[in-house]
Amino acid sequence: MIDATATAASPSASTPPSVLRVPEHTVEIVSDSGEGAQKCGQIFAAVSAKMGNGVWTVEIIPAEVQPPPRVPEGASGNRVRVGSGPVTNWGDQTNLVVAFNEQVLLSRHRVGGLAEDAILLIEEMWATSDDPAVVAQWDAAMEELSSKSYRIIRVPMQEQCLTLVDNPRKGKNMFALGVLARIYGRDMDRIRDQIGHAFRKKSEAVYTTNVSLLELGYHWAEQHIDFRIDIPLEPMDTPLVVMNGNEAIGMGAVAAGFEICAMYPITPATSVSHYLSEVFERFGGIVHQSEDEIAAAGVAIGASYAGKVALTITSGPGLALKTEFLGLAIMTETPLVLVDVQRGGPSTGLPTKVEQSDLLAALYGQPGDAPHVVIAPATIEECFHVMVTARRIAETFRTVVMVLSDANLATGVSPFPRPTLDARWQAAPIDLAPVAEGDKPYDWDLETGLSRRIVPGQPAGMFTLTGLSHDEGSKVAYSSGIHQKSSAMRSRKLAVLQSLLAPPPVHGDEEGELLVVGWGSTKGAIEEAVDRTRAEGLKVSSVHLRFLSPLEPGLKAIFARFRQVVAVEINYSDDPDDPFINEENRRRGQLAMLLRSATLVDIDSWTRVPGEPLRPASIAETIRQRVHSGGAA
Template sequence: MISQLSWKVGGQQGEGIESTGEVFSIALNRLGYYLYGYRHFSSRIKGGHTNNKIRVSTTKVQAISDDLDILVAFDQETIDVNFHELRAGGIVLADSKFNPTIPENEHITLFSVPFTEIATELGTSLMKNMVAIGATSAILDIEPSQYHEVVNEIYGRKGEQIVEKNMQAIENGAKYLKEQLEFQRQDLYLEKADGKKRMFMIGNDAIALGAIAGGSRFMAAYPITPASEIMEYLIEKLPKFGGAVIQTEDEIAACTMAIGANYAGARTFTASAGPGLSLMMEAIGLSGMTEQPLVIIDTQRGGPSTGLPTKQEQSDLMAMIYGTHGEIPKVVMAPSTVEEAFYDTIEAFNIAEEYQVPVILLSDLQLSLGKQTVEPLDYSKIEIRRGKLVAEELPEVENKAYFKRFEVTEDGVSPRVIPGMKNGIHHVTGVEHDETGKPSESALNRVAQMDKRLRKLNNMQFNNPVYKNVQHESPDVLLVGYLSTRGTIEEAMERLKADGIKVNHAQIRLIHPFPSDEILPLVEKAKKVIVVENNATGQLASLLKMNVGNANKISSLLKYDGNPFLPQEIHTRSKELI
């Protein structure tokens, strides 16, 4: 029996590959297994190779596996593209419809199963994916009945007969493998899981849920991969809380609409990817100048331009910090797990209102769309902080003077009112202005207002800006990363330890303002620092050098081919750099 399994299903986009992975993984999640899934898909609606790789374990996993135990193939291309991942003893389950072949390999077994034929006998070839799940279940020693609850949830709206047909397809797939192919191996039987109930979600779902829990009741956005799921989730859920989602004509409108709604007193945000953020830059500057809270989610993908819309990359880092013209205070956050994505989204709204600044919450495609097991969220941790938003009635002012919305204060944060509040009248403009908002080109005023705005982040508080796994006082190497690389780095770290290398790990969760005081001691104590990131120019490494020095000991471990890091890659390449 095994405690961990790597399973992949592949075929042409649009023929049920995603639903195959969904039914398989959700069922196993409900049995108490931990899962981590990653989809490879094309930037088109139908056609082109797609696959879904799912890691199943009796213990927590936070990374894609290096190899593969079972490959389910609906076409020959799936075998050709993914065969190299199979470990010795691995299995290929392929639809006999396309006469599958595998390279000569005595350690890999091919089972040709008539997925399409069995499904057609039940009424439609569309159920071939359920036949494949049944065949997989026979290999893993999982009863087909374990899928009934999930199948009923997904297909129940189509009627009881459809549910029964899909369940029959699963049962027939399992039966064919056991009886017709006389499957006897028990080395892939899965150990029983603990049966505990845990959430199973993508990062975008966690962000959307965090927005609701954090008090946001309005989202303005334009669809874009890999951010669209945030909007889709909230279109369904937000109206239940008295909120609304508006699909705008473009990202410029989405960002300015979010600024306007925040000005009116609502907690609002927008979400996009790199191309959309490029269009928002001027509006982000408007948020900084008018000191209106603004939360933006940037789900990074391959660039530049349209680039690789459906592939992994972390190349927006510098743009998010320095992309706007002029100088404004700005916060850039980077959660490294799905759980952190939930809590950090809430904190992004708090920081935006407390400091009256734009806050960018970074994600990447792997974190946004990778589906994984999540422990139950702790809603008692949620805290709503609105900063200097004036709730009580304002006092009368002499001579009908305007309210000092942009008052020069010691901490840089001015009092804020909702439009329409009695005695709260003031100007709002994107040009430089005085304390009441009236345009001003006075040199003294310019310096006073600039200094005031830039003072905001001097004393900013952020809990745990760096995730630290420190096991050695003087390590041979410090591995540094951000966003979705955390789990992969942790796994590589264990392998380096097995090689006798003393290694620590730091995952940076606050990108700007940079947590120099937190990271500097870790860098200084390490003999070597390796920065792991999905881009070609080493952007995080450059930030590290700019903010903590020690450039002579900092090296980059980069990957920018559109694929996430695998643990073995970090393990092997780190040893080369040490």
Template sequence: MISQLSWKIGGQQGEGVESTDRIFSTALNRLGYYLYGYRHFSSRIKGGHTNNKIRISTKPIRGISDDLDILVAFDQETIDLNAHELRANGVVVADAKFNPTMPEGIQARLFPVPITAIAEELGTSLFKNMVASGASWALLGLPLEVFNKAVEEEFGRKGPAVVEKNVEAVRRGAEFVLELAGGPIPEFQLEPADGKQKLFMIGNDAIGLGAVAAGCRFMPAYPITPASEVMEYLIKVLPKFGGTVIQTEDEIAAITMAIGANYGGVRALTASAGPGLSLMMEAIGLAGMTETPVVIVDTQRGGPSTGLPTKIEQSDVLAMIYGTHGEIPKIVLAPSSIEDCFYDTIEAFNLAEKWQCPVILLTDLQLSLGKQSSELLDFKQVVIDRGALVTEAPPLEENKLFKRYEFTENGVSPRVIPGMKNGLHHVTGVEHDQDGRPSESPVNRQKMMDKRMEKMKHIKIRNPILVDAKHDNPDLLIINMSSTGGTIDEGRGRLEKDGIKTNRATVRQLHPFPTEELKPYMDKAKQVVVVEYNATGQLTQLIKLNVGQADKIRSVLKYNGNPFLPSEIYKECKELTLVWQH
């Protein structure tokens, strides 16, 4: 028996690839397996090749695998594009309708199954995803009862007749492939899972859940890949808590509405991707100047312009830190796991109110949309910190205003909700004095800038870096951000077998940069490699700017839209190590 296995399904977008993957993985989750999924999909609504890959394991996993055990193909293109991933003696379950053939040199077993024909016998070709699911599930030798339960959950709202047809499609697919293969494939039999309950969700859903737990009750947003699921989640959930989601006409309206809601005392966020964040930059500057808290989610994708809207990239880093005109206090966080997405969203709301500034939560497409197993979340950790929000303002002297922008030691001034007795103050996007009245005084300008920027000296989040340091003086320190940690750790495992001692540091607070936390680990390492999805080494630039040690830093970059594989991390780091040694 084996401890892990990789399964992929592919076809044309709109053929049911997504629903097949969803039911297949849901059933595995019910059995207690750890899962990690990656979606490769076209930017078109319908048509264009798409595939979903699921890695199944009895132990926690945080990255996709190099190879593939089972490929389910709805068309020949799926085989041609993905067969190279198949390990020797892997399996292809293909629709017999297109007379599937294997590319030359691929040592895999081909099982042509009349997927479409069976579906049409049951009344419609729409059932073909369930026929394919049943066939691949049967090869693993797993109980059909568990799979059928997942089918019932997926289609139950459509009535018992639809559920019965789908269950029959699963059974027919399973029976056909088992007769063809002579039974379940022995080398694909998974060890039993631990059976423990696990969450199985995408990062966007975890962000949405974190927002609800943080007390967010308003989300204005404009749909954009890969951020839309945050809005879709909150559309379903927020009304249950007295909240509201508004689909705005554009991203400018979304960010200004979010700022307005926060100014009025309601915790609000908006979510978008790179093009949307570009439109928000002027308003983010307004939040900085007026010291209004606001949380913004940027789900990075391939750019520039429309770029690669459905592919992974990490190229918004410098834009999120330096994109606004002028200088404002700003916090940029980069969660690295499903759990981080939940807890960091809560922390983002607390930080925004504590420091009265914009907080940007920076994810990437894989973390946003890749469905992954997660341990159960601990809601006892949820703490709401509203900072210097004043619930009762002191009496004002005659003809005086509340000092909303009062000079303080740490730059944070008392904040009131509009309409509060004795809280009268002026708010404007131009430079202002302590009362909020416009002021162009050079002395006041410098003091106000110093006051706002003073905040940056004090901001620290929980765990600004996550470190896996097995060695006191490693040959290599690998630094990353966001979704790449699990893949890096697998590559590190292979490097360790070659005698190369490695540590990993994941940067979670990108701005202000956690120099003092990262520097000791860089000091101890002989060499440093920074792994990121962009062409210019944006995280590398931040490290050189804030920590230095440029002479021992190298970048491993990928920007073709595809995620890193463990073998690529191993190969690139091994080659760099050999270069350094010589």
């Protein structure tokens, strides 16, 4: 239904609004940069979570820091998926948009993310602008939007806000929040609390004005919007916290007892250091911003060698630069935790967009044989806990642990159960018993490859650590026997770690037609797609890997119980139907390559690099195609 010409629907006060009861709804709030749509979206999401809805928020970020006003590429705001139960991913299409001008609305239309029947609430002041160019843009936009069956509702935001404030540019976001609160039945007391929290550093007057604008929007919607949307609440008993994946990594670093994070600015990893820079000193830690990516790795390794395990964070290009130092840490068995928040690549690639294409570089990027641990959190909650795991493994196994997050987790915001802290997470497993004369810095246990770590300051422990091939005493040794032995000792540790892991749980039945294998941030979308297609009767299950090196045990046995196995990832692979592509030259996704080599199972690959998270609907579609074709390509 197109309602572009009429002003807002004006139901008489006596007509009760129609109530649309839905299991989930996805809402976007978009404005020019600086108009506060993000704050509106954040409060809407936080209050929805507090009331008992599941929530997954992603930021809509303009490509430039200060884009000009009223241009599609300047769209700034939030996309909030709200559901009855837990929401594990950003979902599919947007159902309702609040836009502060028609140009930012166009940008959302053009990326194809809006549902065919989406409801669009649009600030109407531009339609009657004194500037004929603006009116012409408005008309052209309405024409373009008419290609879909959107329901367009004009909202007099400016006009309404002017009744309360002189400069509505700073107030429309609260008016919009009020409109959304009425439509979605959000608890106004909780919203007022949240506004108080958001403006806690501002004056009482600021709070009062914002609340007045909120209430103005609420009452306007009460009188002028003829529908309500009801997403049933399922409040959880457990206390929740809400944050994005990078904040979770930062908090996890604190919980794990790290005391230094050495970094160099790079998107999308840097916000971990923003969080830590704000709080770390209160915990006795520091963020050291190095002169470059290489130095950040070096400072972390130096600190770790000196007795504490340090953290360095980066994204793809930085991982490349740190490579030589990573080899040194592995060779010298110096514990180190590196977080790679992946973005699109290669090269500068897509700095703000999600991709999972650093997997093979993380696993095999270091020249020489350089065995180390690679783990990937699958949820925002796991971003917190993975840091504790990573530090513990790095110290126990005297090795490098790489943590592969990505831009989807980094910027996604979703609540999760408040972690129960354990002070043991912080204990340093450094054996400070006196070093006896003759004790060696690489006194490898011949079965496990594990050895005691000696740190500077310990009398009788003095040795020179070296990246050259070395014997148990860290003496430079080029003999073939020593190199064979030390290589085996470093490699053995991975097998020992694997022996401590359990096979991954299967989501769905233990056997069936198709098994989807994923890793990292795609877990929510993959499992939602599996659930949808299982509900359609398809015999599909999924497995999600956290450990990429060593791989979790038992994979081959799990794969054998399914007729087809497909790895689903956000990295590039050749489509088998593309020109020149055949079975011998087809480049598969990175996890598929890894699993094929590890298991000799004919694992297929379905990957996309759209610069955005995978949608459950696209994964479900590939599941259907594969099940229906019976595995025939």
